Amino acid sequence: MQNERAIALIRAGFKSVQAAEDGPDRLARSFFAHLFAQNPDFRTLFPVSMDQLRRHFILALGYIFDNLDKTDRVEPFLEQLGRDHRKHAITGAHFRAGQSALIAAFRGFVGNEVWTEEVEAAWADTLDAVSCSMTVAADNDELPPYWGATVVEHHRVLDDLAIIRLKVDASIPYYPGQYVSVRIPQRPNLWRYLSPAIPSNPQGEIEFHVRRVSGGWVSPAMVSEVSVGDRWAISPPLGGMSIDRNSPEDVLMIAGGTGIAPLRAQIMGMALRSTNPRVHLFVSGVYPCDLYDIETLWQISLSNPWLTVIPVTEDYEDPWWHSGPTRELPWGMHRQLYGRISTVVTQFGSWADRQIQISGSPSMVRTTIYALRRNGTPMEHVQHDPL
């Protein structure tokens, strides 16, 4: 995307931010302060709580700067980012304003000694190219910024977990394994990513599995406050987790908690086909009660012999506060394995001959990637959503 010298300058600058105490958070705060000072009307486009936005902003910058020399990675990412911003009514003019706010923030961070003409030119050219890619993608997207959807079922399967089914006003064209952004009436202006747990269908039915994150802004409301009839907004699909059907490699899927959703959607999509690669699906939770979807997965595996479902939990028993019945695994199912999912999966070897997908909390995904890497798994075989 840029020349080598400019890329090196940008990366060195961003590394100095990452190395400084609270550097990323300070840069993000300074960026939004400049943005809102120069464009006061922009503030209404953003939520009251900016914590998650600041985190995502820094993660996105890190990904972009790391991949500036890999056009095949950075371009699709920027295009998705540009399209995703349409749900906030953010367009080309906003991206350009963001560009000058980021330059001001970075300049303030590193100080005038480091901020030479060459550094300024590297940042200006790079951010020009970034905002141009985002703008072109946003302007040319044929899908609406979001669809309306009505909650038709809210099923509290655990105290901290709900399965929520909605009927979208029109069918959303997502591939199984992709994710979307949703906004609920209880938390206006706050968008959160969720992965549909079923493939897209012409009736516009969609299903999400949501776990309450303690202290979170939105997930507790999704689990405890959502009612049938609520109207949600759902943005166009993002992400590209998928199985390469032309590859000779079989598939390993590793799910933690509600991370089962995008894997289950893909398995349901595969079940509509006559031939499939072999799939080993590890479904994990801390307690046996966390395997809330195991019966459905077992039913799918009964009529699809290419699928093996392996239940894994860290504890042998449910916690004392769990009020539901003790879950019995279906007769004939693979015996339950115990331990941390990363340890259990890697006990079977490196899975070097598989396409691998990992889905779960950021810490579960990171720990599992680390364990696989240590075991010799080629990392180019591993897919996961952004953390």
Ligand SMILES: Cc1cc2nc3c(=O)[nH]c(=O)nc-3n(C[C@H](O)[C@H](O)[C@H](O)COP(=O)(O)OP(=O)(O)OC[C@H]3O[C@@H](n4cnc5c(N)ncnc54)[C@H](O)[C@@H]3O)c2cc1C
């Ligand atoms: C691609 C993608 C797909 C996702 N799909 C799903 C899904 O299908 N179902 C689902 O329940 N969630 C899913 N999530 C997570 C979801 O988007 C929210 O991040 C989560 O529900 C917390 O939102 P919140 O507003 O309650 O917490 P926030 O107010 O955003 O965060 C509160 C605190 O919790 C931490 N936190 C945020 N998310 C998690 C987490 N998952 N585990 C542990 N700590 C966390 C934050 O770092 C922060 O410190 C997905 C996330 C991504 C990136």
